[in-house]
Amino acid sequence: MQSEAAQSPRTSRNIIRIEDLIGSKIVTADGRKLGHVVDIHVTREREPEVIALVYGRLAWLYRLGVLYPFSQLLHLKFHPYTVPWRAVEKFEHLTVTLKPDFEEKEWEEENE
Amino acid sequence: MKEREQEQVREQVREEIREEVPSREQILVMRNIMDNQLETSDDIEIGRVADIEAELRPDGRLVLTRLMTGPEALAGRISSRLRPIVHFLLRNRFEHGIPIDEIDGFHPTLRLRGRAIDYSTGESERWLANHIFRWLPGSGWKEWHEQLEQSGTGTAETETATEAETRTEETRAPGHAVRGSAVASHQSKHHSH
Numbered sequence: 001m002q003s004e005a006a007q008s009p010r011t012s013r014n015i016i017r018i019e020d021l022i023g024s025k026i027v028t029a030d031g032r033k034l035g036h037v038v039d040i041h042v043t044r045e046r047e048p049e050v051i052a053l054v055y056g057r058l059a060w061l062y063r064l065g066v067l068y069p070f071s072q073l074l075h076l077k078f079h080p081y082t083v084p085w086r087a088v089e090k091f092e093h094l095t096v097t098l099k100p101d102f103e104e105k106e107w108e109e110e111n112e
Numbered sequence: 113m114k115e116r117e118q119e120q121v122r123e124q125v126r127e128e129i130r131e132e133v134p135s136r137e138q139i140l141v142m143r144n145i146m147d148n149q150l151e152t153s154d155d156i157e158i159g160r161v162a163d164i165e166a167e168l169r170p171d172g173r174l175v176l177t178r179l180m181t182g183p184e185a186l187a188g189r190i191s192s193r194l195r196p197i198v199h200f201l202l203r204n205r206f207e208h209g210i211p212i213d214e215i216d217g218f219h220p221t222l223r224l225r226g227r228a229i230d231y232s233t234g235e236s237e238r239w240l241a242n243h244i245f246r247w248l249p250g251s252g253w254k255e256w257h258e259q260l261e262q263s264g265t266g267t268a269e270t271e272t273a274t275e276a277e278t279r280t281e282e283t284r285a286p287g288h289a290v291r292g293s294a295v296a297s298h299q300s301k302h303h304s305h
Contacts, residue, residue, distance in 0.1 A: 016174065018141055018164040019189050040141040042176060046213045050166065050174040051138060063142055085174055094192070 020094060026055055026083060029100035037096065039063045056081040139218050149221040156228035162186045181233050182207035208233040
C-alpha cells in the first residue's frame, strides 16, 4: 500500500501556475509523447479541483467550443483526449509524466 | 441475444457519459475562467484573469486557489522565461491575486462577491484616472467629484467616521465603489475602456 505522499504527483513546488501547465508535454511512464495540454477540466465548486487534462488536436476545437457543434453538423462523434489528474505521476520542467499502471486502462476507458 | 442487448445498453451508457464531458458540474479553465472579465458585486469591472494559481495538496489533489492579474502574469503567458525579467523590472508592484472562493459564479464575466473597493486589482487603472485622465477635458472627473461632494456621503456604509476623515482624494476617485451611486459605476466603466 502506497502512502498518500507517494501517490500524489511530484512537483518541485506545491504551487503551480496553470499557465505553466497549459501547453506542457504529456508523456507516458515509458517516455511516449501523447501531446500537449490544451485545457483543463475543473469542478464547479467553491474550491475548483482539477479533474482532467485535455490534449490532442481535437482539444483545440473543444476549447473553442466548436467541437460538438461540428460533430453534430457532420453526424460524426468526436471527443477530445483526456487524462485524469489522478493518472499524473509528476509535473516537472513543463512536462506531465503519467503513472505507469494508470495510463493504458484509464486512458482507453475514457477515450476509446 | 441477451448479451447483445446488454452490450448495447452498456454502449449507450458509455456514450451518454462521453457526451457529458464536460458535465454541468465541470468547467474548462481556459474557456471559462482565463481572460474573463472580473466584475464586482457593484458592477465595476476591475480587470481580467491573467493566470491562475493552483495548490498541490498532500493528498494529490490540485486545487485552484487564486486568480492572478497584472503584467507579470501576462508576461508569463507569452513565455515562462519572460516572467523573471518582467518581475525584475516591476517587482510585483502591479500584481494582484484574488482568492478563487471570491467568485460568485462562472458566467461569461466572473462575478465577485465583494465590492471594487475590497480588491486591490485595478489600482493602476484608478491611479491613471485620478492623476492623468482627470486633467483631460471631458473626462467627467470634476463633475463626478462635485456630485460626490454634494451627496455628502460618497462612502461605503461600513466606513467609519475616522476612516472618512483620513480618506484621501485618491480613494474617493472614479473606480471606487460607492454604494447606491450609479455615477461611480459609470465613471469606472468609462475609464476602463
